[in-house]
Amino acid sequence: MANILSAILTKNNHDAAREFATDCASLSESVMTVHDLACGYNGYRAIEGITFDLRAGERVGIVGPNGAGKSTLFKALVGLLPHQGAISIQGASCKDSHAMIGYVPQREAIDQTFPVTVWDVVMMGRARQIGYILLPRKQDRIAVRGALERVGMWPLRKRQIGELSGGQRRRVFVARALAQQASVLLLDEPFSGVDAAAETDIFQVLDVLREEGVAVLLATHNLVQAATHYDKLLLLTNGRMIAFGAPRDIYTPQNLGATFGDRIALFQEGDQYVLVPDKPCHHEDDH
Amino acid sequence: MLDTLNSWFLDPLAYPLLTRSLEAAIIVGIISGVMGTYVVVRGMAFFGDALAHAILPGIAFMYQRTNGETDELFWGGLVAGLFSALGIGFLTRHEKIREDTAIGIVFAGMFALGIAMISRIDNYAGDLTHILFGQILGVSEADLRLITIFALIVLALVALFFKEFMIISFDPVLAKTLRLPTEFFRLLLLVLIAITIVVSLQTVGIALMVALLVTPAATANLLSHRLLPMMLIAAFIGALSSVIGFYVSFHQDVATGPAIVLTATVIFGAVFAVQQAGQGITWVTLRLRDSASH
Numbered sequence: 001m002a003n004i005l006s007a008i009l010t011k012n013n014h015d016a017a018r019e020f021a022t023d024c025a026s027l028s029e030s031v032m033t034v035h036d037l038a039c040g041y042n043g044y045r046a047i048e049g050i051t052f053d054l055r056a057g058e059r060v061g062i063v064g065p066n067g068a069g070k071s072t073l074f075k076a077l078v079g080l081l082p083h084q085g086a087i088s089i090q091g092a093s094c095k096d097s098h099a100m101i102g103y104v105p106q107r108e109a110i111d112q113t114f115p116v117t118v119w120d121v122v123m124m125g126r127a128r129q130i131g132y133i134l135l136p137r138k139q140d141r142i143a144v145r146g147a148l149e150r151v152g153m154w155p156l157r158k159r160q161i162g163e164l165s166g167g168q169r170r171r172v173f174v175a176r177a178l179a180q181q182a183s184v185l186l187l188d189e190p191f192s193g194v195d196a197a198a199e200t201d202i203f204q205v206l207d208v209l210r211e212e213g214v215a216v217l218l219a220t221h222n223l224v225q226a227a228t229h230y231d232k233l234l235l236l237t238n239g240r241m242i243a244f245g246a247p248r249d250i251y252t253p254q255n256l257g258a259t260f261g262d263r264i265a266l267f268q269e270g271d272q273y274v275l276v277p278d279k280p281c282h283h284e285d286d287h
Numbered sequence: 288m289l290d291t292l293n294s295w296f297l298d299p300l301a302y303p304l305l306t307r308s309l310e311a312a313i314i315v316g317i318i319s320g321v322m323g324t325y326v327v328v329r330g331m332a333f334f335g336d337a338l339a340h341a342i343l344p345g346i347a348f349m350y351q352r353t354n355g356e357t358d359e360l361f362w363g364g365l366v367a368g369l370f371s372a373l374g375i376g377f378l379t380r381h382e383k384i385r386e387d388t389a390i391g392i393v394f395a396g397m398f399a400l401g402i403a404m405i406s407r408i409d410n411y412a413g414d415l416t417h418i419l420f421g422q423i424l425g426v427s428e429a430d431l432r433l434i435t436i437f438a439l440i441v442l443a444l445v446a447l448f449f450k451e452f453m454i455i456s457f458d459p460v461l462a463k464t465l466r467l468p469t470e471f472f473r474l475l476l477l478v479l480i481a482i483t484i485v486v487s488l489q490t491v492g493i494a495l496m497v498a499l500l501v502t503p504a505a506t507a508n509l510l511s512h513r514l515l516p517m518m519l520i521a522a523f524i525g526a527l528s529s530v531i532g533f534y535v536s537f538h539q540d541v542a543t544g545p546a547i548v549l550t551a552t553v554i555f556g557a558v559f560a561v562q563q564a565g566q567g568i569t570w571v572t573l574r575l576r577d578s579a580s581h
Contacts, residue, residue: 078464101464114328114457115512124454128465133447160512176461 031056031183031215032089039076039083040239046072047239050085054184054215059206061226062219064236065260070219072239074186077217078103090183102177102214103186104170112162118172119157122147125180147178150212151205167198174205178212185209187218191225203229223260227251235259299537307431308423312529312547315487315499318438320525321445322483323504324518325476329456332501333387334375334477337394339484339496341371343401346418346488351408360418361433364488368481371397376474421492421544423533430489437486441479445518452476453514490529491544502551503528506558524554 030053038048047069054060062070076083078101089100102125125147126140136144148154151171161169170190177185191199209216220226226233227247235242235250237259243250299305326335345367349359371393378389417425426434445452455462455472462469484496491499507521532547539546 078460080460080463103460103464105458105460109460110458111328115508115514115517116453116457117513120453120513121457124450124458124461127450127454127467130450132451180465 029056030054033086034077035086037073037076037083037085037087039072039081041081045239047076047236050234050236050241052234052241052244054217056183056213056215057210058232059210059216059218059230060232060234061230062217062234062236063221063223063226063259065221067238068236068259069239070236071188073236074103074188074217074219077101077186100181100183101186102174102180102182102184104173104177104188104190106188106192110161110169114161116161117157118148118153118159118161118164119144121161121172122157122176122179125176125178125182128180143179143181144175147175150178150208151175165198166194167201170194170198170202171205174209177214178209182214184215184217187216189219189221191220191222223256295534295538299534304424304426305537307428308426308543309530309533311426311431311434312423312490312533312543313526314434314438315490316503316525316527316529316547317522318441318483318525319487319499320503320507320521320523321442321518322480323500323502323525324507324514324521325452325456326480326500327504327508328514328517331480332497334390335480335484335500336497337390338368338371338375338481339488339493340401341394341397342367342481342485342488343398343418343493344404345370345401347401347404347408351404361430361485361488364485365482367397367401368485369478372477372481373474376477380470417492418488419492419494420542421488421490421495423490423536423543426489434486434489437482441482441486444475444479448472448475449515491547495544495548498548498551499525499528502548502555506551506555509555509558509562524551528554 032054034053035051037050038045040046040048050073052060062073064070072081075081077087092100122144123136123140126136126143129143130136130140145154148157151174153168153171153175156164156168161172164172170187174185190202194202206216218230230247232245233247233250234244235255235258242258243255299309323335326332342364345363345365346360347363348367349363353359374393375386375389378384378393379386451462451467451472454465454467455469455476459469462472480500483500487496487499503524504517504521506524507517510520511517528551529547532550533543535541535550536543536546
C-alpha cells in the first residue's frame, strides 16, 4: 500500500516499554503530578481535564493531531499561561517549581543569529544557582562542562548556536536542562526538521536523561515512533485527554478513533500491530 | 610632518569647549555601542529611531519654559523618553498590539506633538536644527557632568544585570521558567536605551541617533559571536567613530554629528568588505584546490 502511515509495532517492544515503566513506577516516586489541568486564551478553554503523572526517568509522549492542544499544555506546564487545576513537581506547588522544568524550544522559537556560544546557552541554565548580579562560580562551570560532556557537545562548546545542526542544537538545550538540574524536561516536537541520524542522536541523549532520572515529556504527532520509543503516552485531541498509559494498553481502536477520527485504523496480526490510514490516499498511478 | 600631525591632533584641544565636546562624544560613543548591542541583537532599530524622535515634546516643553536655555533640555528629553519607552512597553505587554505598531503610534504621536509645540515658538528654526542634528559644541560643564553620571548609571546596570539581559533577549521562555522578573528587565532595558538616547542627543541629534545605536554594534556583530566581546568592540568602535568624526568635523568644517555617523558607516563598510573579500578568497582557493585534485 503506497501510503501506509508507518511501520509495524512488535508486541515485544510494547512489553519492554511497559516493563520499564512498571520498573520505574515501583522504584521511584512521581516527580510531576498534574491534576485536572485547564487553561485557554480569551475565555476559550484550549485544554481541560488533563490528569497524569511522571516518574523519574520516565519518557512520556503527548500524542495528538495538529491543534490538539499539545503546545498549550506545554505552555501551561512551563508557566507561560495562567491555568486552573494543580501542577506539582517533587511535592512543590507549580509557583515554585517551574525552575525544575527544563524545556527544549522548537527551532523557530530561537534566534539562530544571536551572539551566544554553546557554552553560553548551557550556562544560562545556571542563572538561578548563580543568583542576580553574581558571576558563575567554579561549581557552575563544572556543572556546565559535565552537562556538555554527557550530551557529547563539549568539543563544540565555542561554536555559535546558529552554526550547529538541528540535532546538535537540541542536544545543547538538553545539556542546558541538565545544568539547570531540571527534574522534568519538555521537548516540543523535537524531531521536526531533523534527519534520521539526528533523530538517533536525540534518542541517545534521551537515554542519558533516563540514566540521570530526568522525566521527559515530548510532544509528537508520530504515532508509531511514540509507541515504540516511549514508556507511556497521553492521547490528546481538541484539548481533551483521551487516554494515558503504556502504549499497549491505550492503543485501542476506540482511543485512536477518538483521537484521530476515522483517519487511522489499527490491525492486530498475531503478535504484531499495524497502523494504517483508514482512508488511504490514492496516487495517480493507482488508477 | 610630525609637527603637522601634532597640531592636527592638539589644536582642537587648546579650547576647553572642544575638549569637553570630545569627552562627551567619547562617552556617548561608548554607551551607544553598549546599548546598541541590545538594539541590534533584539532587532530594535525601529524602537531606537522612534524613541529618539519621541523625546521631542519634552525638549520643546523645557525650551519654552526656560526661554531657550539648553541646560534644562536634558531633563525634558529624559522625562519624554522614559514616558515613551514605558508607554510602548505597556502597550505591548500582552502582545495584543504588535510591537512595531505600538512604536509607530507612540513615535508619530509624540513627534507630532513636539513639532506642534516648537512651531508655536518664535524663531525656532535654528534651535530645531540643533535638536535634529546635534550641537556638540554647545556641551556645557553641567551637560558633561550629566552625561557622565547617566552614562555611568547605564554601564553599571548593564554590568550588574548582563546575565539577566542576555537571557531575556535570547530566550524569554527560559527566563520565565527560571522565575526571572522578565517584564521588569524588559522595561529596564527600554529605560536604559531611552537614557542613552537622551544622553547622546547633543552629539548627533534626533535624526541620526539610530545610526549611533545600530552601526557600531552591527560592525561588532560581524566581528564577534559572543555578546560580551561584541559589546566591548561596539563600545570601542563607537568611541573611535566619535574621535575621528570630531577631528574631521574640526578640520574639514563639517557638522560633528554627521561626521561621527559617517565615520561609523565607513568602518562598517570596511569591515564588511574585508569579510566578504576574505570569504571570496576562501571560496576561490577551495575551487582551485578542487579542480587541481581532479
